Amino acid sequence: MTYSLFFFIRDVTGGNLVDWIDRSLAQASLGSAKNRAHRMRHALIEPLRNIYGVSDKVLNMTLADLLLAAPASKPLWRETGFGMIPIDTLVHNFLVRTGLTHRLGAEHTYGSACYSENGCADVIRKIARRIDARQFGDNYPQHFVRFVQHSLWRWCAQSELNVCNGNNIDDDSRCRNANCVLFRRCDRVPLRGQSELPRGTTI
Template sequence: MTYSLFFFIRDVTDGNLVGWIDRSLARASVGTAQNRAYRMRHALIEPLRNIYGVSDKVLNMTLADVLLAALASKPLWRETGSGMIAIDTLVHNFLHRTGITRRLGGEHTYGGSCYSVGGCADIVRRIARRIDARQFNPNYPQHFPRFVQHAIWRYSAQSELNVCNGNNIDDGLRCQNGNCALFRRCDRSPLRD
């Protein structure tokens, strides 16, 4: 993976990863507003997929952190980073258990399908459109899919809120946690039959 990253930086970015990101985002941002966010994410993710051993999850997670930390003078970086979503089993399983994937017609198994049209990442983006993230922090963008994905992850992760995960819910049964804030609105679907 290290060699592959080295060759990518040397051969694709001509030794200037920051400049390559700037150029890629600038080119992708031109055109209609429709699909602009997709074009910018795709302009970075697609070429980086050629780095050996790097998954969509790792690319989205890493790039989101890097791009969101950019200076205010790089608004395209921040805009793109705010839409990068890392889908792990916790987020995927949350969307399944709650019935969100079924209700939105996006049922699929965990893996590459999470990033395909109608998969988990698209579902999180749809949810994020309904949430004004500025209510949590006035410095956040209004539409902030990465924030929504991270909130779902925190709700589930054992090291965070530790609510919706396999440690607390038998994967073959419906959730019985009546103390969960989502209990009455959740489908409580088992992960396996």
């Protein structure tokens, strides 16, 4: 991976990764406002996929940290970073357990499909469009996709809020945590099978 990254920086970016990011985002930002954010993300992630052993999850996570830390003089960096979505099994399983992937017709297995059309990333973008993130931070954009993804991850991660994960929920059964604030609104879909769903239940 290290050698592959070295050759990418040498051969693709001309030895200047920062300048390459500037040029790629500037070019992708031109034209119609429709799908502009998608074009800018794609302009970075698609070429970087050629680095040996780097997954979409790692690319989105690393680029989000890098781009969001950019100074105000690089607004395209921050704009693109706002929309980077790393999907791990915690977030994917949360969307399955709550029934969101089913409700939105976005059922899929964990992996590259999470970043395909109507995958986990698209589901989170739909959620983010319904949340005004400015209430959580003065410098946040109105629709902050990365913030929503990170919040879902914190809700599930053992090292964070530790609510919705395999340590607390039997993957073969419906969640029984009635103290969860989402309990009455959650479909509580078992990850493996649906044998415990009450007859007539729609998920």
